[in-house]
Amino acid sequence: MSNITYLKGNILKLKNYPHILIHSCNCDGSWGGGIAYQMSIRYPRSEKDYIEICEEGGSDLLGSCSLIPSYAEDNLIIACLFTSSLGGSGHGSKESIVKYTKQALDDMYSQLQDPATGKSLGAVAPLMEYKLEMPKINSGIFGVPWEMTEKELLEYKSKMDFTVYEL
Ligand code: APR
Numbered sequence: 001m002s003n004i005t006y007l008k009g010n011i012l013k014l015k016n017y018p019h020i021l022i023h024s025c026n027c028d029g030s031w032g033g034g035i036a037y038q039m040s041i042r043y044p045r046s047e048k049d050y051i052e053i054c055e056e057g058g059s060d061l062l063g064s065c066s067l068i069p070s071y072a073e074d075n076l077i078i079a080c081l082f083t084s085s086l087g088g089s090g091h092g093s094k095e096s097i098v099k100y101t102k103q104a105l106d107d108m109y110s111q112l113q114d115p116a117t118g119k120s121l122g123a124v125a126p127l128m129e130y131k132l133e134m135p136k137i138n139s140g141i142f143g144v145p146w147e148m149t150e151k152e153l154l155e156y157k158s159k160m161d162f163t164v165y166e167l
Contacts, residue, residue: 003157004150004164011135011165012038015075018125020067022079022108022134022162024101024142026087027061029054033087034140039078045071046078059085063103067111069121077121077130079108084142094144101138102152109159133163 011021023035029051031040040047049068054061061082070076081104084092091097111117112127123130138144153162 002154003161004153005161006164006166008167009165010167011035011133012042014073015131017131018075018077018123018129019131019133020077020079020127021070022081022132022137024083024097024137025050025080026091027054027057027059027082027085028087030087035135036087043070043072043078045069050080053080057082063100063107065104065108065111067108067117067121067127075124077123077127081105081108081137083138087141091142094148097138097142097144098148098152101149102155105152105156105160109156112160131163132160133165135165135167 021039023039025036031037031047031050046068050066053066062085064082066080066082068078068080070078081101083097083100083104092100112130115126118127136146136149138149139146
């Protein structure tokens, strides 16, 4: 059985279970387009955290993951995968975005296993019990064919299950 489940619909619809919304980010402090823009409207405090993280880390963030509270919903944590230095048309190559996606997912996985991370985020359950959800990351503004990212997600078969929303 695959570790990826596909669902049709808007990933931002409200849920009644603990979940982590995973998305790809630039390191430039901009949630200006795509899913990130929608999140900036719904989760302005999270966007503020994200901007501060970018101001501090810049491109050193590449290949890392920042978990931040959504503040608006108790059962939602946001995972920012830093996969490109810049957003928009200045984004990295497909190959580098996929490489950094894998590194950032590895980083996310180790943070999920650390009980201290959940505590600092005010998690409502152990983070490993949160449902891992994402849109088809990298396949919009970042222009990476979905199959390239999907191939990497499948590598986590014994470690993480993902629910992927497609519009
Ligand atoms: N629900 C489900 N899927 C969505 C939604 C939604 N509400 N909004 C967008 N999508 C889909 C898009 O159709 C696309 O397939 O999410 C996928 C990823 O799109 P982008 O948001 O363009 O993200 P990505 O390609 O990963 O590029 C990341 O764009 O999101 C900004 O700031 C972010 O610089 C970063 C870049």
